[in-house]
Amino acid sequence: MAITPPRLDDRRFDDLVEDLLARIPAHTPEWTNPRLGDPGRTMVELFAWLGDALLYRANLVPERQRLVFQQLLGAPMKGALPARGIVQLAYAQPPTELAVQSLQPGATLSGAAPFETLAETSVLPIVAEAYIKRALDDGERARMADVVAGLARIHRVNGAAEPYETHRVFDADRAEPNGIDVFASSIDRVLWLALLAPTAARPTEQAATNDAVRNALGGASGTPTLLSLGIVPTISTPELFDELETPAPLPVLWELATRGTGTFGTEYLTLDPLPDSNTTGGLTRAGTLRLPLPGSDRLWVPPNDVLANPSAGVGDTPPRIDDADRAGRLVGWLRLRPRPGAQVEHLALSWIGANAVEVDQRVTLRGSVLGSSTGAADQSFSLPQGSVDADTLVIEVEEPGQGYRTWSRVEDLATIDANPNVAREAAAFELDAAAGTLRFGDGIRGRIPDRQMRVRLAFGRFGGGVAGNLPPQSLTGISATRVEGGRSSPLKVQQPLAMQGGVDAKTMAQAEARIPALLRHRDRAVTPLDYQRLAFEVPGIAMGRVEVMPRFKPRDRRFEVPGVVSVMVLPEQPMTTAQVPNPRPDRPFLERTHSHLAARSPLASELYVIGCDYIPLGLAVGVVLRDGFGRDAVLLEVRQALKRLLWPLPPGGADGKGWRLGRHVRERELEVEVSRVAGVREVSGLNLFGKGVSESGPAWTLLPRNQPDGTRSLELARWQLPELLGVIVVDGDTPVPTSLAALPNPFAKANQVAVPVVPELC
Structure with missing residues (x-):
């Protein structure tokens, strides 16, 4: 029998009033009309109100005991976790004085949820734009071969000329979720940051504005100015069976361009980030760092005008900027490159910017x-x-x-x-x-x-909670205090990326639901069910599915290995009508789960936390529709039914828990699911496709009929799941396609041919 928290008395105000009124005939029969407004009726209601308050306080006793039991069991209520992220600060209006403002931690940001800055930061009167020297592709090289040869003669290049295009990355302070490999995409494995002064009120005043900015960046009283940079490496999904290891810091150098020998010679001064301010983990995670800048006399940029400086952008000099407005506002060049001798060829970034600071939802x-x-x-x-x-x-x-x-x-x-x-x-x-x-x-x-x-x-x-998981550009304003005291100048906020990590506080019902599991595993992972329950309790992530595979070693694809436990995890992801890929955990997701489970695993166990090995699947379905049903609506529902059946998370799968791990995809089962769709009278055919390899690369291939009954199926190993990547549904007498590319585009006209054009640029 279930034990439920008792209520000492479940009567309320109305119950007490009715009970008292029912006793009137027995105790005071002469009182025949206890109507509303009667003094006696008022006394009855007053007594009922006092009784209701007393009963409420009495019923709090079981609630308090429930909290005490939670504490005694070592399972206290879990508080909310805050969302975190990085924002970029800038002056809301042109400053009257070009100076550096150092802001205290705890500045408050305006938005849908309260946020505060986590560290001291400096707002410099500059804008930082990121550039790379993009290598030309083979077609561009062939087309510009004569031009490159002529430039080599003009610049007196000894050896082979390596043409490039000055390419700005993270345009307009927008993040790139898929990332840009700034090292591999450039010819010199360097990311360049152009430090630009504000635009002067009149073009004739730009030179004076630049000088004022250099003086501000040079610091005062021997104290160096600190440039606050925000860096967001691209969080990629690791390969399925990669072992989780703490990423090693990237051996890189931050260098500032300074005047060298000769008229236009350029040298570079190495800048070391302040150790206490570097939260990027060596460019392995999103964070900020602060670089101390040298004196104003060390800040220098080579002229961009090729008539004045024929070597502009040539060799190891900063890239040439042909935009006259930007070139006229340059006050410095900062570059990021691998350390000499370090085998660093790739650096994928989603965003980088100056005047940045970390914030959280508290x-x-x-x-x-x-x-x-x-x-x-x-x-x-x-x-x-x-x-x-x-x-x-x-x-x-x-x-x-x-x-x-x-x-x-x-x-x-x-x-x-x-x-x-x-x-x-x-x-x-x-x-x-x-x-x-x-x-x-x-x-x-x-x-x-x-x-x-x-x-x-x-x-x-x-503070904390899911309300802080705000999309980009949700935070716009900030109220800050200077380090030396006093309010800062009006500032605005740029939020290039979404805030992430906010989790609501656990309710009493959720905390009580954890008690049976806690009593079973006692915060120790021994049985497969222990691993599964503990994985769902990892703080700060939204876990969608957990599968535990005992004695399975992922890298060898081999079962029955003693002492090995593999935990497959998938993040929570809603199943939408749009065609989206199946959920995949990224590296921070896997690392956080692994660290949570490793601290609770037996000492002798070998723990692996992995994603899922998805096998691509394509489907072509033919249906005959019932009368009275809309064609487009039925065909859309057929696609959704197949997607829902093969979806790896709830409510997918035959049992609503997601497609079962290692379960083969059979043609007959898919036909049954399609036939259940309202409006489908008959399934005229169904073809299954897998991804094969052809001379032109991966391509869809029709699966053979390998079942005893002559049907098709997609065979899956015990650690695999299907991923539905393409569905074609036809109706009526249209034959079921034997290729996923066989269906023409219904929006294309037969008498038109698409031809690309090159836009003219003025």
């Missing part, structure tokens, strides 16, 4: 009095909000004659110290981060705050 509260001590044991105080970041919390308690003193946080007051004298005098408190409550000691396990002494929240950061 708010900072400080200087709030929580209450005064009564001198009793086990006192509790409520924080202003729940879901507090425990690492940032600072609680102060007033001491007689000494003012406020900071008390320390402990996980459990009962385990402060084995020495009773130390435990008795410990100035400590216990925190329930999700509920936002503090609990102090009882004089034996932790001190009791002295009577009438105040308890104060000195500092703490609160």
Whole structure:
């Protein structure tokens, strides 16, 4: 029999009023009309209201006991996690004075959810644009062979000339989700950042504006100016059976162009990022870094005018910019390249920009009095909000004659110290981060705050939840304070990427649902069910499906290997009407899951966390429609039914849990699913296609009839799932296509031929 939380009394206000009115004839029969507004009726309702309040408080007792049981079981309520991301700052209007503003952490951003900056940052009066020297393809080389030969003679190039095109990446501060390999796409494996001054009010004032910007970047009083850069490497989906290892930092150099020997000679000054400010992990994850800039006399750019500088853009010099406006605003060149001798040929980036800072979805509260001590044991105080970041919390308690003193946080007051004298005098408190409550000691396990002494929240950061997972360009404004004090100049925010990682706090029902699993696995992974349940509890990610394959070694594709456990994980992804690929975990997703499970796995086990090996599948279906049903609607529903059946996540699959791992895709099963669609009278045929290899590359091939009944099927190994990549549905007497390319485009006209044209540029 299930145990449900009891309610001490389930009566409410209306019930109490009806009960009292029903007793009137027995106790006061002379009161024949207890109507509304009658003084006696008013007394009855007042009594019912007081009784309802008392019953409400009495019914809170089981609720509080449920929370206590959660704590005793070591399964406290989990608080919300904040979304995080990177934003770029810029002046909202042309500054009256070209100066550098250093901003304190904790600046608040305006948007649909509260965000704050996580570190100090500097806003420089510049714009940074990223460029590469893009190598020409074979067709461009052939077409421009004579031009390149002429340029080699003009520039007096000794050896083979390597033509390039100055190509701007991340145009208009937009991120590239698929990434750009800035090293492999360039001829010199260098990413160039052009530092541009603001546009002057009049063209004749641009030179003076540039000089003012250089002076600002050069720093004052011997303190170098810090350039804050935000970098977002492309998070690629790893190969299926890659082993998870912590990525090694990329050996790269940051260099600033400076004046060299001769009139137009260029040399480079190496800049080392401040260690405490570099959160990119050596360009392996999204983060920021700060580069100290040299004095203004070291900032230099070679002229872009080929008439004045024939070597502009040649050799190891910065790329030539032919845009006269941008070339006139250049105040410096910064470049990123591999260290000499390092075998670094690839660097895929989704975004890079200056004046960047990391933000998260929390708010900072400080200087709030929580209450005064009564001198009793086990006192509790409520924080202003729940879901507090425990690492940032600072609680102060007033001491007689000494003012406020900071008390320390402990996980459990009962385990402060084995020495009773130390435990008795410990100035400590216990925190329930999700509920936002503090609990102090009882004089034996932790001190009791002295009577009438105040308890104060000195500092703490609160917040989190899925509401912070905002799309790009959702955050627009910022309110910041300078390091030296005072409000900053008006600033605007550029948010090139979405905020990610926000998770809502767990509800009581969700916490209680975890108790049976917790009692079974006790936060240790032993059985396959333990691994599965623990994988669904990985914080900060949306897990869609987990499959545990004991004794399966992925790299060898071999089962029955002792001591090996492989966990296949898929992220949560809704099944939409659009043709989208099946869900695939990226490297951070796999790394976070692996670290969570590895800490709970037996010491002798060999753990692998992998994605899924998808096998491409194409389908061609012929149906006969019933009368009275719309053709397009039925054909669309046939596609959706097949997609829903083969989808790897719920509600896909025959049982609504996603297509079963290793289950073959059989023609007869697909026909049954199509025949269930309303409006389909008959399935006239169904062909299955797999991806084969032809002379021109991968191509769809019709699968053979390899079943005893003469039907087709897609055979899958025990670690594989199908991925439906193409569906053709025809109706009526149209024969079922034997090729996925056989169906013509219904929107194309038979008497027209598409011809590409080259646009004219002025």
